[in-house]
Amino acid sequence: MIEEINKNLELLDLERIKEILPDYIHKTAKNPKPLSESLNYLLSEEIKYKNERAAKGIIKAANFPFCKTIDDYDFSFQPSVNENQIKELCNLSFVENHENIIFVGNPGVGKTHLAVALGIEAAKHRNSVYFITCHNLMIKLNKAQKENRLDKQLQHLAQYKVLIIDEIGYLPVDHQGSNLFFQLIAKRYMTKSTIVTTNMPFSRWGEVFSDNTLADAVLDRLLHYSHIIRITGNSYRVKDKIVETDSRSNDYNE
Numbered sequence: 620m621i622e623e624i625n626k627n628l629e630l631l632d633l634e635r636i637k638e639i640l641p642d643y644i645h646k647t648a649k650n651p652k653p654l655s656e657s658l659n660y661l662l663s664e665e666i667k668y669k670n671e672r673a674a675k676g677i678i679k680a681a682n683f684p685f686c687k688t689i690d691d692y693d694f695s696f697q698p699s700v701n702e703n704q705i706k707e708l709c710n711l712s713f714v715e716n717h718e719n720i721i722f723v724g725n726p727g728v729g730k731t732h733l734a735v736a737l738g739i740e741a742a743k744h745r746n747s748v749y750f751i752t753c754h755n756l757m758i759k760l761n762k763a764q765k766e767n768r769l770d771k772q773l774q775h776l777a778q779y780k781v782l783i784i785d786e787i788g789y790l791p792v793d794h795q796g797s798n799l800f801f802q803l804i805a806k807r808y809m810t811k812s813t814i815v816t817t818n819m820p821f822s823r824w825g826e827v828f829s830d831n832t833l834a835d836a837v838l839d840r841l842l843h844y845s846h847i848i849r850i851t852g853n854s855y856r857v858k859d860k861i862v863e864t865d866s867r868s869n870d871y872n873e
């Protein structure tokens with residue numbers, strides 16, 4: 620009998636049930652459970668397993684530079700970040716409502732960390748996520764245009780439930796690049812969520828995109844339905860250096 624059950628579980632791709640069933644049968648032989656309870660338990664285990672497997676797959680494909688979560692973020696170090704606002708964003712209603720999130724602040728304040736952490740939350744709930752720096756996005760779009768497959772590339776990038784574009788403003792984008800960037804943002808407008816990080820105040824995006832009109836058009840779409848999170852504190856990277864220097868000087872004094 621168990622062999623036939625195993626064969627059927629394999630056919631139905633119910634891997635987790637197949638794995639836990641022998642032990643479950645053994646345990647419930649001594650302490651029988653109603654069929655509905657057993658079925659519910661086994662199916663819940665299978666769903667939990669499938670969700671975890673899918674999330675792992677999405678996170679692997681998301682191209683994150685590191686895997687840091689909200690729990691890894693030290694809110695006490697960065698009081699300008701409203702912890703409640705970030706925790707609320709973790710409920711992912713921004714994904715459902717196709718809202719954007721814009722992190723603005725100097726280097727090292729945790730913009731990428733928070734963007735990745737929200738991306739991981741979204742992935743855990745089986746939303747497709749992709750992370751790319753603005754610079755690499757430009758390379759990708761320019762290459763696609765040269766190879767006459769721009770529409771396909773834009774379509775591909777437009778389908779992610781959450782697209783994270785990191786580091787807008789670190790490197791200038793030329794006129795053609797700005798045009799392509801605008802096309803992508805316009806395609807995602809009101810249909811998908813885009814998270815961006817930038818060190819540049821919006822008033823200077825005209826410099827970043829080499830064109831005031833295009834920058835305004837991009838900002839118009841990005842900001843319309845958006846959460847803007849400005850981080851004004853110190854760099855966490857520098858904090859590490861200060862601690863390092865302090866402990867070195869302590870060593871020296873000893």
Ligand SMILES: Nc1ncnc2c1ncn2[C@@H]1O[C@H](COP(=O)(O)OP(=O)(O)O)[C@@H](O)[C@H]1O
Nearest residue numbers: 691692693696697726727728729730731732855
């Ligand atoms: N408040 C924080 N708590 C914990 N780690 C932080 C915090 N802020 C930044 N970090 C860490 O410092 C490093 C730099 O942060 P990052 O998000 O890359 O900064 P930014 O993108 O703003 O330049 C990362 O390793 C990040 O995990």
Ligand SMILES: [Mg+2]
Nearest residue numbers: 730731785816
């Ligand atoms: Mg960053």
